[in-house]
Structures are given as structure tokens and as C-alpha cells.
Amino acid sequence: MFREMASRFDVIPTITAASVSEANIELTSGNQCISVNHKTHITKSILRALGQAGVAYISTRSSGCNHIDVDFAQSVGISVENVVYSPASVADYTLMLMLMVIRHTKSTLSRVDIHDFRLHDVRGKELRDMTVGVIGTGYIGAAVIDRLRGFGCRIVAYDHRPKTSANYVPLDALLQQSDMVTLHTPLNADTNHLLNHQRIEQMKPGAFIINTGRGSLLDTEALLLALESGRLGGAALDVLEGEEGIFYADYRNKPIESQLLLRLQKLPHVLITPHTAYYTDHALRDTVENTLINCLKFARRSSNLGTPSGTTLVI
Incomplete structure (x- = not known):
């Protein structure tokens, strides 16, 4: 996608x-701008080296910047910015x-795979009978x-800066009232282990937790x-906390050292997917x-000469 779109924007990409x-x-070398993904923690020493090499701008292909020390980056002369992409992908x-977790889909599919077609011992739930708490009401x-409204459930929301038309309540009230809690707030020092x-x-006893935000919003040990x-x-x-180095890798023939992940996977009422909610054609096109x-835009601001011709970018 970068190679396809770069020529349209008169950008020369270096892709690694x-x-x-x-x-x-x-x-x-010779580039003001680089683009990085969300998978790698960019340390202070890397940021210092980037600044010394002349990099002045990092565009991270993610909605969050928790993998980059933004304040330190600024101290070495590097601006950091995230990207906006289709919120429908994650939503x-x-x-x-x-729907999968309240209908016991993991257990049902496991039974079908071994040709056990009996009904599950526990009946499923319907969203219209539930109160769903949404923590973080940014664009995702x-x-x-918006999607939950179509299911007829009661919705409560929490955000330190209310942004949309929703029934906002304090966080404690949301947790006490909700049959299901879904996490969409950015990860920072204040929200680390928010739950x-x-x-x-x-x-509530029997409540469900959904996390498509960042792993460290949840204290995984407490969740377990x-x-x-x-x-x-x-x-x-x-x-998931500690997903780095595991998610996006092939572990079929090597051991997984994360005991938290292994314990979660053993539970029939826990679904785990490898940080893939954003992964749609539309969202990736938006991201690129x-x-x-x-x-x-950064190159234009820094040059004050209009759109620079043949802008270079390391990806």
C-alpha cells in the first residue's frame, strides 16, 4: 500500500x-520523517539516536502512542503523531x-470440531437484556x-472528557451497573491497570470484560x-499484557513463555485474538x-515553502 500510494503523494519511501x-x-539518513508501527517499544536511546540522525517527525501507524515516550521525543527535537483510521474496524x-463471548462460541465451536453437537450446559444471553459499560468514548x-444502540441494550459510558451523546456516569457506577464492560480509552500512566x-x-458477579484497546488497561493477574x-x-x-514478541509471530513449533496467556487460553469462557481488530482493508488504506x-504536513510546516517535492519517508 505504501508503494502504491507514495507516488500519488510524490513521496519516496524507504521500506524495511x-x-x-x-x-x-x-x-x-537524509530523512526528516519516519513511520513506525505499534508493535515495538521505541526506547529513549533509539529516540536520541533518531534525533542525532536528523529525524524530526515520527508518524505512528496506530491510534495510541504508548509505545513511544512522547515527552522525551520532544526533548530531542522529534514530534510524534498518531493516525486516524476507520473506527468501524475495531468497533x-x-x-x-x-456476541461471541455471551453465546459461549469458543466452547460451542470446540465441541463441533470433535462432532459433539449437544447444546451447551449454560444458555446464552441477549444484548438487549444487558447493560453495557463503555470506557473511553473517542472515535472508536x-x-x-452507535452499534450497541441497534441491539436495544442499556448503555452507560465513562470518559474523563465526555465527547459524545451518551449516558455518562462515574467509573465506579459504570462498573457496578454493567453486565459487560468494554475498554476503549488510551493507555497512559493514569489508565495503566485501570481495571x-x-x-x-x-x-457484577458474572459480568464480562471486552478489551480491544491496549493490554495494560487490564491487570491480567487480577482478571485471571x-x-x-x-x-x-x-x-x-x-x-494482552506482554503480547509483544508473541502476537504476529508463529509459535506452532516453539514454547510460549507467557504463563498469563497460557492460563487464559485454558479457560473455556475466554476468547483471545492476536491484536487484529484494526486489520481490515479499509482501515489499512486509511492508515497508509x-x-x-x-x-x-510536517514537511510543509518545517519548510514553509509549500508541499516539498520528492519528500522522503522511512517506513
Whole structure:
């Protein structure tokens, strides 16, 4: 997609499969702008080396910037910006996970795979009978709310900066009222382990948790204890603490060292997918196009000469 779109924008891309590191900083030579994905933590030493190499702008192909120390980047003269992409990608996927977890889809499909076609021991639930709590109402959270309205469920929302027409309540009230909680708030120092042991204990017995935001919004150990004890009814997780180095890799013939992941996978009422909610044609086109636009805008601002011809970009 970058190769296809770059010529339209008169951009010359340097594309590498390797994540940015001190070992490949030389690829940035002569480039003000680089584009990175969400998979790799960009350390202070990498940022320092990028600044010394002349990089002045990082466009991250993600909605969050938690993998980059934005303040430190600014201190070494590098601006960091995220991209906006189709919120429908994550919102649709979130609704799919909600429906799957309340209808025991994991157990049902496992039984069908071994030709056991009996009904599940526990009946499913309908969204219209539930209260769904949406934490974080940015463009993805708002898109989830829009979709939930079509199911007729009661919706409550929490955000430290209310942004949309929703029934906003304090976080404690949301946890106490909701049959299902879905996470869409950015990950930062204030929201790390937003759902910790204390807050999970506030939730209704049998409630469900959906996370398509960032893994560290949830205290995974506390979540596991609540799931293994039966305190919670289930969880659907597209993101996970410690997913780096595991998600997007082939582990069919090598051991997984994450005990948290292995424990979660053993539970019949837990769905795990590998950070794939955003992965649609539409969202990726948006991501590539807006990355190029972001870099061109930065180059225009820095040059004060209009759109620079033949702008270069390392991806």
C-alpha cells in the first residue's frame, strides 16, 4: 500500500521489514520523517539516536502512542503523531467479540470440531437484556456506542472528557451497573491497570470484560483470578499484557513463555485474538494514506515553502 500510494503523494519511501532500532538508524539518513508501527517499544536511546540522525517527525501507524515516550521525543527535537483510521474496524470487531463471548462460541465451536453437537450446559444471553459499560468514548468508543444502540441494550459510558451523546456516569457506577464492560480509552500512566483487582471486584458477579484497546488497561493477574474463581462470566481480549514478541509471530513449533496467556487460553469462557481488530482493508488504506498526509504536513510546516517535492519517508 505504501508503494502504491507514495507516488500519488510524490513521496519516496524507504521500506524495511525490521522494526526501528539503533542497528538500522542509518536507514533514516537524509530523512526528516519516519513511520513506525505499534508493535515495538521505541526506547529513549533509539529516540536520541533518531534525533542525532536528523529525524524530526515520527508518524505512528496506530491510534495510541504508548509505545513511544512522547515527552522525551520532544526533548530531542522529534514530534510524534498518531493516525486516524476507520473506527468501524475495531468497533465491528468489538461487537463480534461481545456476541461471541455471551453465546459461549469458543466452547460451542470446540465441541463441533470433535462432532459433539449437544447444546451447551449454560444458555446464552441477549444484548438487549444487558447493560453495557463503555470506557473511553473517542472515535472508536463512540462507534461502539452507535452499534450497541441497534441491539436495544442499556448503555452507560465513562470518559474523563465526555465527547459524545451518551449516558455518562462515574467509573465506579459504570462498573457496578454493567453486565459487560468494554475498554476503549488510551493507555497512559493514569489508565495503566485501570481495571485492577479493586475495580474488578466492583463489577457484577458474572459480568464480562471486552478489551480491544491496549493490554495494560487490564491487570491480567487480577482478571485471571476473577475468571478462574467464577467471579466473572467471561472475557474477550484482542490485546494482552506482554503480547509483544508473541502476537504476529508463529509459535506452532516453539514454547510460549507467557504463563498469563497460557492460563487464559485454558479457560473455556475466554476468547483471545492476536491484536487484529484494526486489520481490515479499509482501515489499512486509511492508515497508509494518513501517514503520508501527516508526514507531508510536517514537511510543509518545517519548510514553509509549500508541499516539498520528492519528500522522503522511512517506513
